[in-house]
Amino acid sequence: MTKQTDNSPFEAMDRMYRVQRHFYDLTRKYYLLGRDRLLKQMEIQPDANVLEAGCGTGRNLIILGRAHPEARLFGLDASQAMLDTARSKTNAAGVRNIKYMTALADEFSYEQTFDLKRPFDVIFFSYSLSMIPSWRDSIENALNNLEPDGSLYIVDFYDLSGLPVWFGRLLRWWLAKFHVYFRPEMIEHLKSLQSSGRYHVAIAPQYRGYSFIAMVTKISE
Numbered sequence: 001m002t003k004q005t006d007n008s009p010f011e012a013m014d015r016m017y018r019v020q021r022h023f024y025d026l027t028r029k030y031y032l033l034g035r036d037r038l039l040k041q042m043e044i045q046p047d048a049n050v051l052e053a054g055c056g057t058g059r060n061l062i063i064l065g066r067a068h069p070e071a072r073l074f075g076l077d078a079s080q081a082m083l084d085t086a087r088s089k090t091n092a093a094g095v096r097n098i099k100y101m102t103a104l105a106d107e108f109s110y111e112q113t114f115d116l117k118r119p120f121d122v123i124f125f126s127y128s129l130s131m132i133p134s135w136r137d138s139i140e141n142a143l144n145n146l147e148p149d150g151s152l153y154i155v156d157f158y159d160l161s162g163l164p165v166w167f168g169r170l171l172r173w174w175l176a177k178f179h180v181y182f183r184p185e186m187i188e189h190l191k192s193l194q195s196s197g198r199y200h201v202a203i204a205p206q207y208r209g210y211s212f213i214a215m216v217t218k219i220s221e
């Protein structure tokens with residue numbers, strides 16, 4: 001497990017979000033498009049174990065917690081500061097079925113990190129993979145922590161191809177300041193999971209290429 005040193009992803013994310021977390025939800029509302037669409041689209045059974053990797057302020061989990069009061073919801077994040085905000089927002093919202101843990105997306109395990117007896121039914125990433133350098137290992141780790149019939153969902157930035165060129169340049173420049181990148185190779189990687197014959201993969205661009213929603217399900221043998 002990665003130690004919480006000054007150069008660790010834990011400390012880097014705390015530095016980035018220590019102040020931002022106080023106005024994060026208000027500002028991101030306008031440009032993390034497609035999150036609510038994903039939350040409505042996810043199939044969640046009443047007794048499901050659901051994990052958001054890179055859950056930030058808990059905004060998505062609180063919405064899910066209200067919609068699925070019987071489900072067991074979990075959030076992990078590299079930033080302890082973000083999770084402090086997530087816990088206080090969750091308490092203020094009166095949502096009781098969410099547990100948060102400080103952990104990295106490419107390292108967690110359902111047993112050791114969350115003390116669970118079985119893997120997750122659903123794992124999702126909402127605008128987190130675009131800022132995780134180890135995105136490939138994070139996807140693999142998520143798939144390894146899913147039930148055989150579980151589902152992985154991703155919502156994140158896409159290629160901006162349907163939008164004006166100047167807008168795309170401006171947005172990419174702005175996002176790079178926060179170490180956030182659209183990764184064409186991640187889309188290729190998701191497609192290669194489909195070609196492996198072990199997964200069914202559906203990738204749907206939305207908002208004229210602003211973002212995409214992907215769903216990955218294991219094909220049972």
Ligand SMILES: C[S@@+](CC[C@H](N)C(=O)[O-])C[C@H]1O[C@@H](n2cnc3c(N)ncnc32)[C@H](O)[C@@H]1O
Nearest residue numbers: 013054055056077078079082104105126127128
């Ligand atoms: C842009 S925010 C998205 C938050 C939330 N998912 C949402 O939709 O509002 C990305 C989050 O990913 C977290 N993060 C970044 N790298 C991470 C990693 N390697 N493991 C876990 N979380 C990470 C950050 O601390 C941050 O809270």
